[in-house]
Amino acid sequence: MNKKWIGRNKFGRKPEFGALVAFLTIGVGFSLAAKGFFSLATLASVLTVVAELGIVTLGISILMITGEFDLSVGSNLAISSIVAGRLLQQGLIDIIAIPIALLFGTSLGIINGLIVVKTNIPSFIATLGTMMFWRGIILALTGGHPTIPYFGHSLIFQILNSRTILDFRTSAFWFVGLCLIAHGVISRTAYGNWVYAIGGNREIAYTLGLPVNKVRLFNFAFCGMMAALAGLMQLARFQSVDALRGQGLELEAIAASVIGGVSLRGGLGSVYGAILGVLIVGLVRTGLLMAKAPPYWYQAFVGLILIIAMIVNRRIQASQQ
Amino acid sequence: MAFPLVKMVNISKSFGTVQALNQVDFEVDYKEVMGLVGDNGAGKSTLIKILTGVFQPDSGEIFFEGKKVRIRSPKEARELGIETVYQDLALLPLMSLARNFFLGKEPVKRLGPVKILDCQKMKEITSQVLQDLQISIRSPEEPIAILSGGERQSVAIGRALYFGAKLLILDEPTSALSVRETNRVLDYILASKEKGLSIIFITHNISHVYSVADRITILDRGKRVAQFYKNEVSVEEVIGFIRFGYKGAE
Ligand SMILES: Nc1ncnc2c1ncn2[C@@H]1O[C@H](COP(=O)(O)OP(=O)(O)O)[C@@H](O)[C@H]1O
Ligand SMILES: [Mg+2]
Numbered sequence: 001m002n003k004k005w006i007g008r009n010k011f012g013r014k015p016e017f018g019a020l021v022a023f024l025t026i027g028v029g030f031s032l033a034a035k036g037f038f039s040l041a042t043l044a045s046v047l048t049v050v051a052e053l054g055i056v057t058l059g060i061s062i063l064m065i066t067g068e069f070d071l072s073v074g075s076n077l078a079i080s081s082i083v084a085g086r087l088l089q090q091g092l093i094d095i096i097a098i099p100i101a102l103l104f105g106t107s108l109g110i111i112n113g114l115i116v117v118k119t120n121i122p123s124f125i126a127t128l129g130t131m132m133f134w135r136g137i138i139l140a141l142t143g144g145h146p147t148i149p150y151f152g153h154s155l156i157f158q159i160l161n162s163r164t165i166l167d168f169r170t171s172a173f174w175f176v177g178l179c180l181i182a183h184g185v186i187s188r189t190a191y192g193n194w195v196y197a198i199g200g201n202r203e204i205a206y207t208l209g210l211p212v213n214k215v216r217l218f219n220f221a222f223c224g225m226m227a228a229l230a231g232l233m234q235l236a237r238f239q240s241v242d243a244l245r246g247q248g249l250e251l252e253a254i255a256a257s258v259i260g261g262v263s264l265r266g267g268l269g270s271v272y273g274a275i276l277g278v279l280i281v282g283l284v285r286t287g288l289l290m291a292k293a294p295p296y297w298y299q300a301f302v303g304l305i306l307i308i309a310m311i312v313n314r315r316i317q318a319s320q321q
Numbered sequence: 322m323a324f325p326l327v328k329m330v331n332i333s334k335s336f337g338t339v340q341a342l343n344q345v346d347f348e349v350d351y352k353e354v355m356g357l358v359g360d361n362g363a364g365k366s367t368l369i370k371i372l373t374g375v376f377q378p379d380s381g382e383i384f385f386e387g388k389k390v391r392i393r394s395p396k397e398a399r400e401l402g403i404e405t406v407y408q409d410l411a412l413l414p415l416m417s418l419a420r421n422f423f424l425g426k427e428p429v430k431r432l433g434p435v436k437i438l439d440c441q442k443m444k445e446i447t448s449q450v451l452q453d454l455q456i457s458i459r460s461p462e463e464p465i466a467i468l469s470g471g472e473r474q475s476v477a478i479g480r481a482l483y484f485g486a487k488l489l490i491l492d493e494p495t496s497a498l499s500v501r502e503t504n505r506v507l508d509y510i511l512a513s514k515e516k517g518l519s520i521i522f523i524t525h526n527i528s529h530v531y532s533v534a535d536r537i538t539i540l541d542r543g544k545r546v547a548q549f550y551k552n553e554v555s556v557e558e559v560i561g562f563i564r565f566g567y568k569g570a571e
Contacts, residue, residue, distance in 0.1 A: 184435075184437075188437045188438050188440075189429075189435075189436065189437055189438060190427035190429060190436070190438060192438075193416075193420055193423075193424060193427055193438065194424075194425075196413070196415070196416055196420070197413050197416065197420075197424055200413040200414070200415050200416060201410075201413055203410055204410045204411070204412070204413055205413075205424075206375070206394075206395060207373070207375055207395045207405070207407055207410050208395065208399075208424050208425045209394065209395045209396035209397075209398070209399040209400075209425045210396070210424070210425050211396070267413070267415050267416075268415050
């Protein structure tokens with residue numbers, strides 16, 4: 001129905017379309033460049049990277065659509081893992097220790113949200129502060145011991161992140177599930193509508209009667225929870241956590257969101273775009289590894305894609321106005 | 322004695338050292354169009370933002386349908402049946418017409434345990450309402466950004482008319498409009514009054530307010546300097562009031 005309406009909202013005019021093209025191009029490029037790239041095993045290793053980064057990115061991208069940032073996700077991921085590791089080391093049963101760590105990470109998100117909502121400090125600055133604060137606390141806590149080994153065996157960790165058939169990890173299934181929920185909420189509920197409105201213009205959203213601060217606070221909490229969840233998944237995968245875990249992750253997650261068409265100014269973007277962005281980043285990381293390129297090329301490559309994505313997205317936006 | 326729909330008593334409001342409102346009384350009767358006029362900076366927007374919960378007054382009381390109320394947020398104002406088209410805060414340019422139209426009042430349908438947006442209904446009602454108002458739009462899925470200033474204003478007014486249960490507030494709704502669009506807005510105002518709503522109509526344009534208002538309140542530098550029924554005064558007298566703060570003929 002409504003054919004004439006669809007014409008003006010073509011997928012081809014959205015930033016997400018650019019991300020899809022980039023994803024396919026890079027996928028084909030690596031398939032040609034690296035032998036054996038086009039395989040299920042590659043998909044499994046891409047998804048291993050993508051699941052953990054992607055869960056963090058889900059939180060960050062929804063927050064960015066709300067018009068906010070969270071630079072503290074990397075520190076949050078690390079400290080939540082350390083909380084879980086320490087509690088388990090001290091013999092606390094996993095079914096209690098792991099939820100505590102998850103709640104801990106969520107409360108770090110709530111603290112970020114409260115600082116931003118109550119004091120009106122821009123979230124970029126507020127979370128830069130908490131990022132440094134919590135990283136400092138981690139370094140102080142861990143002292144001279146760079147890693148906290150975790151020696152236990154935990155069913156919850158197995159459920160969170162362990163190998164299944166063909167090296168696909170359970171984390172990938174969690175990621176897919178969370179993506180579906182996040183996408184549904186953002187695109188098909190009243191709450192999602194509010195998120196876009198608040199990111200678009202907080203004052204207008206408020207004058208129309210939206211619970212602006214509650215939504216902002218909730219999305220900070222969600223972002224914190226996702227960071228902690230990703231941290232627990234990494235703890236399950238590596239069986240250890242070190243003081244520098246998650247450093248730079250916030251920039252990777254923001255880069256992935258922007259590559260997928262999420263605007264730095266809020267109010268624009270989508271969950272599926274952010275997911276495409278993460279897939280691109282995951283593809284690059286695995287592809288370069290398989291093409292036996294030195295690891296530093298990863299950063300250079302992602303940086304390049306980020307800039308190209310930004311230019312393309314600007315063009316697309318300009319053509320719509 | 323009979324209470325008016327809205328009665329604001331002794332309202333004062335300062336922003337830092339600027340006293341935007343100084344002990345202002347204001348009221349709107351049932352089924353009445355109240356014109357609110359005054360120069361730039363007179364305090365008109367501030368007064369209605371207090372009524373819609375955007376600002377809290379420093380002092381003063383508000384009565385709605387005879388009951389004393391405290392309107393703490395725009396959400397509470399909308400729940401009371403007050404819809405507003407704010408001067409410069411109407412629509413979100415990046416969002417679609419339909420999503421703008423229903424913002425904060427989204428229709429939902431149940432899908433198992435979850436409530437999802439009834440997008441179909443949103444599109445249909447938006448198209449229908451705008452069509453009824455003779456506002457021509459191409460599609461309810463288009464972003465607001467591609468509409469002209471006049472079209473945007475019309476959409477915002479259409480939304481307020483659709484949801485406005487008891488009181489409609491229009492803050493300078495005609496400032497971005499062409500002559501024809503303006504006349505249409507004036508017609509909506511009269512039609513809404515016929516349907517039983519009360520309207521607060523803020524404008525700079527005396528002839529506009531004079532043609533639709535039943536009563537006119539004049540603010541000058543935060544003070545109410547006059548309030549009268551339209552048939553008590555002439556246009557020239559109203560202009561005199563705004564320009565010189567007195568009633569020209571007296
Ligand atoms: N949010 C605000 N912060 C500071 N001052 C304000 C604010 N809103 C209005 N004012 C001041 O209050 C006075 C009245 O403004 P306003 O109510 O917008 O007038 P009007 O709508 O009649 O043009 C002006 O001096 C204006 O600068
Ligand atoms: Mg004004």
